[in-house]
Amino acid sequence: MAVQLFLNGVILGSIIALGAIGLSLIYGILKFGHFAHGDLMTLGAYFAFLFKVQLALPFWLAFILAAMLTALVAIILNFVLYRHLRKRDSVIVMISSVGAALIIRNIILLFWGPQNKFYDKAIQMPIILGDGFLRIKENQIVILILALILVIAVHLFLTRTKLGKAMRAMADNIDLAQITGINTERVIIWTWAMSGVLTAAAGILLAFDTHLTPVMGWNLLLPLFAAVILGGIGSPYGAMFGGLVIGISQEMSTLVISAAYKPAVAFTIMILMLIIKPSGLMGKKVS
Amino acid sequence: MLKINDIYAGYGEIEIIHGISLEVKEGEIVSIVGPNGSGKSTLLKSIFSLVDIMKGNIDYLGTDLTKLGTDKMIEQGLSFVPQTDNVFPTLTVAENLELGAYVSNKNLKDRFDLIYSLFPPLVEKRKKKAGTLSGGQRQMVAFGRALVMEPKLLLLDEPTAGLAPMFIDLILDKVVEINKTGVSILMVEQNAKKALAMSDRGYVLAAGEKKYEDSGKGLLENEEVAQLFLGG
Amino acid sequence: QDTVKIGTLVPMTGGLASYGQFTRNGTLLAQKIINDQGGILGGKKLELVNVDTQTNPQSGVDGAQKLVSVSGVNAIVGALSSGVTIPVAESVTVPGEVVLISPASTSPILTTLDDNGYVFRTVPSDSLQGVVAANLASNRLDYDKLAIIYVNNDYGQGLNDAIVEQFEKNGGEITASIAFEPNKVSYRSELMEAAKDSPDALLLVAYTDDGGITIIRQALENGYFDKFIFTDGLKAPEITEGVEQYLEGMYGTAPTSMPGGNGPEIFKNLYEKEFGEIPPKPYIDTSFDATFVLALAIEKAGSTDGTAIRDALGEVLSEDGMVVNINEWNKAKDLIKAGQKIRYEGASGPVLFNQAGDSMGAIGIWKIKDGDIVNDSVEVQ
Amino acid sequence: MLKVDKVVKEFNGFRAVDECSFEVKKNTITGLIGPNGAGKTTMFNLIAGSLKADQGEVYFSDQKVNSFAAYKIARLGLARTFQIPKTLKKMTVLENLMLVPGGQSGENIWNSWFKSSKVKAEEKENESRAYRVLKFLELTHVADVLAANLSGGQKKLLELGRALMADPELILLDEPGAGVNPTLLNKIAKNILKLKEKGKTILLIEHNMDLIMNICDRVIVMNDGKHLVDGTPAEVKSNPRVLEAYLGEKTA
């Protein structure tokens, strides 16, 4: 039972992790909590619904198109809103992103309605291992593999490419980055694109495992933030790790506490974490 | 090579620089000195379009810098060490230096080696985050980063502030040495006597205006300048 | 003034948005029937003014006040969740002497509310259905051990309490009774906990869109349960979509019409003619009924005064009155003119209010047959 | 007045301050010099309580203050400046200074609500004091400017200004001269001497050797986190170890 819960946690955790990486990057570079991230995630899932179900494209294609479209929306948000507020107090940008969240969520409501949607109405029976010891669906295996691929891709991107280094430099000091010759606007666009793709992937995988609703992302926003904080703001690896910790502990918590308190688990861990090691598990302490 | 023509610049609505013209010729070392708050840093920043330019233009090798993106300026051989916040604190020293070569695709290993040999204290700090360095060490990193790219024109805002005496001399010597290789230098210094002594030309700024302009030596010998700005 | 206004206070955005839209349709259908059959109060048009509660009390209360003060309504249909309905009643409609009929709030607090008789509901309170569901499990289906998963709001809570009480009275054992937070992505751990003491079946108290469908699917996919009992929130064909073969023969309960009445069938037909296929949502019918009985009361009262409407509501409806079907507005008007009492065979079954303003409906048992939901029997209370 | 005894501070295994000991006598000006990265600023942080020593002891005004919070040490009569200026960016220069004095009764919310006349009187006094400091630092014209909008050198001056406002027994100055115009620096030097006349004690980090030579009674040299030598300015200046580690050949 514990093993099964652990597995469920890993699946949920990888989805949270994907969303949290982008959130963490934005937090690190642009210095604000992006509260529309959850709704971007929802949007990604609905885009995939549009392509896969409404336009009957193959899943992989729908996935790619939706991810790209979500990235585009993220970039548009940057251009229309956040770019103009960059020199302002981070709270103002944050509030602006709350507004963006409202807009996105209600646009989804407008186009797709409030009802639950499914990529596939038929259910999938699990592969049963060890005499019912462990059950896992094919979809879930796909989710784990896709999440892993994306995470590796992010890792390679950040460490092997100049752009990755530029992102980290900008997280430190945008003005200085600019006089070092970094085209900061372009890097910011890339950052949004990347977070858009990752968050869309998270949304699609989530919907793939369960279902779509207009509030799916908003509901997942706090765990996403918890993962970011847990991992240390601005640390993508921390965010991955944080996501897993949140996912696993949330699922496994039902072994000891009532399921009604499950949503509290993420925060409790996070708050304990803050008390014990405020810079986050992987965060760095800087003067 | 750099010609600032009657520039007015400032922050938002506030105008700080009131019509300054200044020139750096090929191969020159030019110093700007003046009291605190007189607008020296603002003037340097205006070259890089880091402040709001209200009027005037800046000609660099035939292009108007006020219309050029910063990344393009770097590509064209400009390099700038700001007065404050001039390192990336969470990046390591090595990464800070690498970023100096951001716009280049060349392998610059020997440039890095050169910088380390110039500032031995940085060698053991190579893998350390720049935010943990002492004030003087940061200054070395910042200066080093500007050298990575072999610039044509180097803009330095108080490069020796916070450095131990041996490094002040080292840096100033280095500036002369670099200059000999054909790099033009425009620097702001409060170590004014030393700076002017090695400069081809110097400007004295006060309250956002140009008060004096002369050869480095000329300014040093000017009684009034010495009294008001160079500490007697 | 050539219109008679009734306010509708339903969530069009926020958590319950997926119900609000159709609830609103229910009220619109009633409006259409009434206006098509000559209107109200001697030929005036019935006008429905809607405000969005955004599924939260702050906006709901504000919206209600707008209805009363700005739009000048004296009767309101709404709200859905008790968390909105009660503050609306307390701070707006009761002090403002406005009649409020909720088509969906099941909280027992509504029964005891100090409301001067201004608050009604057309949905039966939870306890009725709970008893029927528990009896269904122990008597008809012979289950000894039952696990319950219920949505963590007053609807779920109320049903759960009633079921637990009755099932234990019947000698059964509740192995688990677990509240779930709506709209979570995974309910696997709740399911795992529920399945722990190998109960005979899962009794699921949920709505389709709050997680009910997800729970059914995850229960099946992971093999936690293969037997279910559902409540009214899940009486919807979409619960079986893609999983027909697994749910074949499962039972559920829901408020329904009395034997002999055919309000629901007529309603279904009328609705589909007007809006297309009727969605599998609760409260469409109850909101239709709420609107219709308000109209009856206004007609009876002969005015739109709140107090008059309140009093008329008590007088016009009667168990042994003349039968009026939902498409018989003209007939109703005639009966009222003649001073007759009316037995209203509503879309959700006959509507009768007791002293506390609660509806005394009947509960039916439904079942999944060939992938479709069919009514099985009616348990009269 | 101040005694540092075998103090050690490590950052991830790197010893920034390594068993360093020295003493600062009351009513003196003591220079603290050493190469970049010698550990001078770290030493200040340890004395002022911004950092806690891993080993060793710090005594100030006859008390062992190792474990004191920074604000408590400050209340004992210690003021310090930061090498890299820290300012209250969105507050005016005047406010930056008026913040500093200790024991303002209006700093208590209760007093500020219910004893406003007393608070007001104190504020008047505080304000005129701040203006005196501003005048001295040639900052009067920027009194109402937000500190964020100061030039680099002006920020350093503001640092100094705060230390002057505190009216402490012991002042730690971390490179007050860096980036300051030489003419003004001369004036500052004179003022530091005046402070000594008033009975204050000053510990001064500075790379400007002229300043050190002119005003210090004693000079302590640190190198690699260790105490290298100390003595009068003249002794130190001619000490070969100092020459090698710090001054470099040319200056000698």
Next chain:
Amino acid sequence: MTLGGIFSYLVFFLIFTGIYAVMTLALNMQRGFAGLFNIGIAGFWAVGSYTSAIMTTPPSAEHLGGYNLPFVLGLLAAGLVAALLAFLIGIPTIKLREDYLGIATIGIAEIIRLVIKNEEWLSNGVRGIAGIPKPMAGFLGHNYNIFFLLIVVLIIAIFFYLSEKGINSPWGRVLRAIREEEEVVKAAGKNVVRYRMEAFVLGAFMMGVGGALYAHFTSFISPEAFKPMQATFLVWIMLIIGGSANNFGSLVGALLTWGIWTGTEFLTGMLPAAYTTQASALRVILIGVFLEIILLSRPQGLFGEKKYSASSSKS
């Protein structure tokens, strides 16, 4: 639409605005002046609401208490319990960087909501607490809302006065300084943690009172009222729109934002009935768009940051 109707809605509207204004003033105390990033307003609101409800309702088997105390004591208790909660939360978190405090507070607010939802002995769980007394309601009849509005205005006036007075004093200066650069304040010998805690607790007290006002006005509370959007972010929007660190701006921000929030209903209400669903979604989109337009055109808020000054000669 009658004149009397419009008037009565206006009174009602102002009561809600006023309750939000209390929250905004409180948030301004925490964020505007002390730089404390509290995005768990909903938690303090809930605690205030429930405390007053438990204190003032008659004894009940369904939840803790009630203790049948007078309204005024309910308000006071609400403030105090919220303040106590802030104090407890503050002990481990007040030292943290601002984002961390923010996320911690939003987490705690969610935990509070879950507790209220699940601990029936305390709060009657999801069913909520009904029958929260309306002071003097029986006595005042139809004019009750006007009376309640006066109470709300009185409380706003008190909070406004105390807040202005505090912030214009050296106390306020220390707070604003902490927001800018803690190290400097420490070096000046001031106990940073204590000041931040004072502002946090004081703000929480005000939020608690605001929560109590809400509870007494609606007479019923349940966990639904304390979701982040309406109970936290809306207050933030008000603060930012009015201009952070400006008490007067906070009031106007509350008025304008709540005006937009409810006023858009009149706009989309004009669409035909068949478009109700779309209209409601459009309305929220419209709210978002208004918000963004205000932020983009006046990023410093309508009133920007007021220049606070502790010195007598300047104020």
